[in-house]
Amino acid sequence: xxxxxxxxxxxxxxxxxxxxxxxxxxxxxxxxxxxxxxxxxxxxxxxxxxxxxxxxxxxxxxxxxxxxxxxxxxxxxxxxxxxxxxxxxxxxxxxxxxxxxxxxxxxxxxxxxxxxxxxxxxxxxxxxxxxxxxxxxxxxxxxxxxxxxxxxxxxxxxxxxxxxxxxxxxxxxxxxxxxxxxxxxxxxxxxxxxxxxxxxxxxxxxxxxxxxxxxxxxxxxxxxxxxxxxxxxxxxxxxxxxxxxxxxxxxxxxxxxxxxxxxxxxxxxxxxxxxxxxxxxxxxxxxxxxxxxxxxxxxxxxxxxxxxxxxxxxxxxxxxxxxxxxxxxxxxxxxxxxxxxx
Amino acid sequence: xxxxxxxxxxxxxxxxxxxxxxxxxxxxxxxxxxxxxxxxxxxxxxxxxxxxxxxxxxxxxxxxxxxxxxxxxxxxxxxxxxxxxxxxxxxxxxxxxxxxxxxxxxxxxxxxxxxxxxxxxxxxxxxxxxxxxxxxxxxxxxxxxxxxxxxxxxxxxxxxxxxxxxxxxxxxxxxxxxxxxxxxxxxxxxxxxxxxxxxxxxxxxxxxxxxxxxxxxxxxxxxxxxxxxxxxxxxxxxxxxxxxxxxxxxxxxxxxxxxxxxxxxxxxxxxxxxxxxxxxxxxxxxxxxxxxxxxxxxxxxxxxxxxxxxxxxxxxxxxxxxxxxxxxxxxxxxxxxxxxxx
DNA sequence: TAAAATTACACAAACGTTTGCACAACAATC
DNA sequence: GATTGTTGTGCAAACGTTTGTGTAATTTTA
Numbered sequence: 186x187x188x189x190x191x192x193x194x195x196x197x198x199x200x201x202x203x204x205x206x207x208x209x210x211x212x213x214x215x216x217x218x219x220x221x222x223x224x225x226x227x228x229x230x231x232x233x234x235x236x237x238x239x240x241x242x243x244x245x246x247x248x249x250x251x252x253x254x255x256x257x258x259x260x261x262x263x264x265x266x267x268x269x270x271x272x273x274x275x276x277x278x279x280x281x282x283x284x285x286x287x288x289x290x291x292x293x294x295x296x297x298x299x300x301x302x303x304x305x306x307x308x309x310x311x312x313x314x315x316x317x318x319x320x321x322x323x324x325x326x327x328x329x330x331x332x333x334x335x336x337x338x339x340x341x342x343x344x345x346x347x348x349x350x351x352x353x354x355x356x357x358x359x360x361x362x363x364x365x366x367x368x369x370x371x372x373x374x375x376x377x378x379x380x381x382x383x384x385x386x387x388x389x390x391x392x393x394x395x396x397x398x399x400x401x402x403x404x405x406x407x408x409x410x411x412x413x414x415x416x417x418x419x420x421x422x423x424x425x426x427x428x429x430x431x432x433x434x435x436x437x438x439x440x441x442x443x444x445x446x447x448x449x450x451x452x453x454x455x456x457x458x459x460x461x462x463x464x465x466x467x468x469x470x471x472x473x474x475x476x477x478x479x480x481x482x483x484x485x486x487x488x489x490x491x492x493x494x495x496x497x498x499x500x501x502x503x504x505x506x507x508x509x510x511x512x513x514x515x516x517x518x519x520x521x522x523x524x525x526x527x
Numbered sequence: 528x529x530x531x532x533x534x535x536x537x538x539x540x541x542x543x544x545x546x547x548x549x550x551x552x553x554x555x556x557x558x559x560x561x562x563x564x565x566x567x568x569x570x571x572x573x574x575x576x577x578x579x580x581x582x583x584x585x586x587x588x589x590x591x592x593x594x595x596x597x598x599x600x601x602x603x604x605x606x607x608x609x610x611x612x613x614x615x616x617x618x619x620x621x622x623x624x625x626x627x628x629x630x631x632x633x634x635x636x637x638x639x640x641x642x643x644x645x646x647x648x649x650x651x652x653x654x655x656x657x658x659x660x661x662x663x664x665x666x667x668x669x670x671x672x673x674x675x676x677x678x679x680x681x682x683x684x685x686x687x688x689x690x691x692x693x694x695x696x697x698x699x700x701x702x703x704x705x706x707x708x709x710x711x712x713x714x715x716x717x718x719x720x721x722x723x724x725x726x727x728x729x730x731x732x733x734x735x736x737x738x739x740x741x742x743x744x745x746x747x748x749x750x751x752x753x754x755x756x757x758x759x760x761x762x763x764x765x766x767x768x769x770x771x772x773x774x775x776x777x778x779x780x781x782x783x784x785x786x787x788x789x790x791x792x793x794x795x796x797x798x799x800x801x802x803x804x805x806x807x808x809x810x811x812x813x814x815x816x817x818x819x820x821x822x823x824x825x826x827x828x829x830x831x832x833x834x835x836x837x838x839x840x841x842x843x844x845x846x847x848x849x850x851x852x853x854x855x856x857x858x859x860x861x862x863x864x865x866x867x868x869x
Numbered sequence: 870t871a872a873a874a875t876t877a878c879a880c881a882a883a884c885g886t887t888t889g890c891a892c893a894a895c896a897a898t899c
Numbered sequence: 900g901a902t903t904g905t906t907g908t909g910c911a912a913a914c915g916t917t918t919g920t921g922t923a924a925t926t927t928t929a
Contacts, residue, residue, distance in 0.1 A: 188671055189588075190646075192885060203909045208887060218907055233666070238644045240885035243585040244914050246531075250624075258613060259827065261809075264606030271600060271627050275634075280645065282592075283625040285613050292617075302580045303622065304532075324575070329530055441813045448815065467603075472814060473787060485601065534915060545879045550917060560877055582915035586884050 191232040200228055211236075242304075250280040251495055252300035254310040256288045256337070262465055262484045263311065266335065269488025270309060277496050279306070290315040297321050301328060307495045308332040312339050331498035333513070335491045336484075338380075345498065345513040347491040351381055351463075354480035354519030355388025355433070356395075358461045361478055361521055362431045363396050367459065371429030372405045373418045373439055382407065385435065401427065410435060415442035423450070431459040434476070437466040444474050464522065478523045487517045533574040542570055553578075584646075592622040593837055594642035596652040598630045598679070604807055604826045605653065608677065611830025612651060619838050621648070632657040639663050643670060649837045650674040654681050673840035675855070677833045678826075680722075687840065687855040689833040693723055693805075696822035696861030697730025697775070698737075700803045703820055703863055704773045705738050709801065713771030714747045715760045715781055724749065727777065743769065752777060757784035765792070773801040776818070779808040786816050806864065820865045829859050 193211075197204045202221070210217045210225035211234075228234075242248045253270055255263045267283065274281045282305055286293035293313045298321070300308055307330060312322075319341050325332055326344075334346035362370050372389055375382040390400045406421060408414040415434075422429050434440040440462035444454055452458055460476040494513045535553075539546040544563065552559045552567035553576075559567075570576075584590045595612055597605045609625065616623045624647055628635035635655045640663070642650055649672060654664075661683050667674055668686075676688035704712050714731055717724040732742045748763060750756040757776075764771050776782040782804035786796055794800055802818040836855045 190670065194885075204886080205888075205910075206908055208885095209908090212887085216907060221907075235640075235644050237585075237646060237885055239581060239585045239590060239646050240914095241887080243579075243581045243884090243916095244886055246914070248581055258610040259603070259607045261601070261603065261606070264603070264609075265601045267606075267625070268600040268627060271625060275626065275638075280641070281625045283609070283613060283623045284617065285610065298577075299622070302577050304579060304581050328532065438813065445813075445815060467601075472783070473790065473816065536915075546916080547880075547918075548878055550915095551878090554917085556918095558877065563877075579915055582884095583917080585886095585914090586916055588884070 190237065191229075191234040192237070193234070196225060196228050196232065196234060200224055246304075248280075248304045248306055249278070250282050250303070250305050251492070251499075252282045252284070252303065252305035252308045252310075254284050254286055254293060254296050254300070254308070256286050256311055256313050258283070258285045261467055262336075262482070265484035266311075266488035266491075269485040269490075270492040273489050273492035273496065277493075279496060286313040288313040288315055290317065294321045297325055301325060301330070305330065307499045309335055309491055309495050311335045311337045313337075331495060333491050333495040333498070336487065343512055345494060347487055347494060347513070347515045347517060349482040349487060349519045350516040351384040351480070351482075351519055352388040352391070354463070354482070354521065355385045356392045357388075357519075357521040358433055358478060358480050359389050359392035360395070361523070362433070362459060362461060363392060363398075365431075365459070367429075367431040368398070369427045369429045369431075370404065371422045371425075371432045373408050373415060373432060373434045373443065374405055375408065375410055375435040377407050382435070385433075389433070403427075404429060408435065408439065410439055412442045415439050416446050419443050419446050423452075429458065431461065434460065434462045436463050437476075437479075440476050444476075448474065461521075463519075475524060478521055480519050481522045482519045483517060490515060490517060532579065533571075533576040534579070535576070538567060538570050538574065538576060542566060588646075590622075590646045590648055591620070592624050592645070592647050593834070593841075594624045594626070594645065594647035594650045594652075596626050596628055596635060596638050596642070596650070598628050598653055598655050600625070600627045603809055604678075604824070607826035608653075608830035608833075611827040611832075612834040615831050615834035615838065621838060628655040630655040630657055632659065636663045639667055643667060643672070647672065649841045651677055651833055651837050653677045653679045655679075673837060675833050675837040675840070678829065685854055687836060689829055689836060689855075689857045689859060691824040691829060691861045692858045693726040693822070693824075693861055694730040694733070696805070696824070696863060697727045698734045699730075699861075699863040700775055700820060700822050701731050701734035702737070703865070704775070704801060704803060705734060705740075707773075707801070709773040710740065711769045711771045711773075712746065713764045713767075713774045715750050715757060715774060715776045715785065716747055717750065717752055717777040719749050724777070727775075731775070745769075746771060750777065750781065752781055754784045757781050758788050761785050761788050765794075771800065773803065776802065776804045778805050779818075779821075782818050786818075790816065803863075805861075817866060820863055822861050823864045824861045825859060832857060832859060 193204050193207045197207045206217060206221060207225050210222045211229060251274060253267065255267060257263055271281050282303060284296045286296060290313050293316060308325065319339050322339065334344055336348055338346045338348055359370060374385055386405060393400050406418040408418045432443065434443055440460055444460060447454060447458060454474045455477050461478045462476040464479040464481045494515065535546050535549045539549045548559060548563065549567050552564045553571060593616060595609060597609060599605055613623050624645060626638045628638060632655050635658060650667065661681050664681065676686055678690055680688045680690055701712060716727055728747060735742050748760040750760045774785065776785055782802055786802060789796060789800060796802065796816040797819050803820045804818040806821040806823040836857065
């Protein structure tokens with residue numbers, strides 16, 4: 186039946202002592218007598234007293250809350266990430282305010298505004314695909330609230346970020362194929378305007394040149410990542426004068442499309458052609474025809490790392506100008522996972 | 528360089544007017560002159576003033592925040608749900624405080640406690656598998672904060688909840704198979720202690736009896752949902768005197784295991800045996816050998832619905848005792864999705 | 870032209886909690 | 900027995916904002 190939550194005042198009045206004494210008693214302050222402490226705590230328990238965090242946060246000017254803005258919560262990469270973020274926040278006694286931008290720059294801007302008004306102690310964000318102005322982010326920085334970028338990093342100087350190194354992952358992947366004896370390795374890459382495509386390309390080239398092989402641009406196709414686009418790329422490869430014996434695909438969806446199409450042409454997967462992909466999808470391991478290896482980006486781990494950095498920034502000793510000007514640029518190495526029994 | 532955010536006080540001092548005037552001016556109160564309003568708003572903009580929501584929430588005793596506790600954020604069912612929840616919260620101008628229990632009853636209890644201290648205006652929760660005491664939930668109810676249960680509903684009276692009707696979905700699924708001519712339909716069900724297993728069973732039986740067929744208990748196997756358990760169940764079916772021509776599986780993972788095993792025995796999927804499953808996994812549509820139909824539970828829609836109900840409860844007119852005693856028990860109908868080109 | 874109504878603002882309390890400071894009571898020290 | 904030290908408690912300010920009430924100055928009404 187208790188309508189309003191119990192306050193410290195009520196306890197004070199009932200025990201006929203001052204609120205400050207009650208406050209100190211509950212916080213085990215040394216200057217409060219043992220008897221009083223006991224009395225206060227007993228009464229607090231009886232009345233189901235629970236400190237009003239909003240009041241405390243307001244008073245202390247700290248919300249003990251981090252804001253998290255992600256493009257799409259239903260995407261497995263981001264849901265794994267938020268899981269990691271929440272785990273760290275929980276561990277370090279912070280609270281998570283969550284929002285999704287749906288890859289809409291306007292909504293994102295609004296959300297950032299809201300987070301600021303909510304006085305979050307820090308912000309963790311993976312910017313939307315459509316974001317192309319960055320003033321609101323700069324404004325956020327000016328407000329002295331730490332901000333850590335995650336996975337999708339805006340092209341801005343002097344920021345903290347956590348991202349995966351797709352270049353090294355791709356390098357490993359192509360290297361793996363080269364060591365297996367492949368010499369003609371095709372890549373179905375993404376659109377050229379994505380940083381992710383460039384990183385994959387660079388990793389590919391590095392691996393080839395490290396084996397003293399020349400980079401053949403005709404073996405790297407840019408694809409819109411749709412099924413139709415994938416089939417087109419596959420046709421291109423299959424009719425190529427240098428028909429690839431192995432193919433690296435931009436992501437698991439592309440791998441699926443490619444494998445499905447190849448099978449329809451009676452090509453034996455991982456025999457006629459080896460496939461390697463990037464692990465975006467948790468299910469892929471359960472499937473019949475899967476890539477022989479996969480570049481894992483560890484979104485859960487990345488989320489944890491980003492949250493840890495953000496909380497470190499929040500709790501860093503103030504006024505240390507040396508630290509103030511240092512930026513975390515953490516690259517989580519991606520790793521080539523070679524399928525079991527393959 | 529602005530260290531602390533601008534306050535209403537500073538604006539007041541700079542303009543040499545009172546804080547109340549500033550507050551009213553910013554809120555377009557009628558009793559403030561036009562000139563003053565303009566001056567205040569201009570100054571507010573110049574100083575990048577943003578109202579301190581924490582202060583307002585504290586003052587008004589409302590946090591405009593809903594707490595969401597889910598077992599596992601990385602699970603696609605829940606990540607789809609949280610996406611729906613966030614969308615509704617955003618639309619209705621609420622903020623989402625997110626936490627995951629990892630199916631740990633103790634952690635869940637602690638999180639509920641925290642949510643209460645954070646003074647969330649309402650709580651949306653899918654209880655953990657290990658939760659078996661419900662006093663903390665009752666305590667939450669007593670605090671007059673509305674609470675809506677989602678998907679995993681505790682066995683408690685007088686609660687609001689949103690869940691999917693697996694019975695009707697299963698009924699539809701089995702009915703679909705019956706209409707296709709199947710008469711021997713096997714079911715790989717889950718453990719008997721799950722409500723979800725019972726619902727599936729009931730739907731199965733209903734469909735059979737509605738076709739004047741007797742329920743054969745030997746065609747319904749309980750399985751621990753692992754790959755080994757699934758294979759065991761499949762062996763059982765394949766050696767059964769009434770070998771099923773169609774099989775309903777508890778979830779997509781079980782379907783995958785079963786289909787993979789069947790294929791290894793050169794059984795033609797959806798020809799020798801038709802499979803029907805439940806849509807937990809987004810990827811299933813992209814696969815080669817998939818169930819011919821799937822019971823969709825619409826987690827995104829369910830999340831939206833649950834959030835809408837919670838916000839309705841939060842904003843319902845007070846003191847209306849008739850409404851106070853009414854409980855939302857919303858069952859979102861699951862739906863049989865029949866695979867394309869099948 | 871005096872009374873009434875309107876306009877435009879200021880004052881102060883309130884929300885729940887923490888915390889610096891003051892101060893009383895008592896014990897210990899010289 | 901005066902001084903210092905210790906222990907336990909209360910007072911009041913502060914955080915940023917909203918809002919009820921008070922009150923001048925101005926305008927309208929009779």
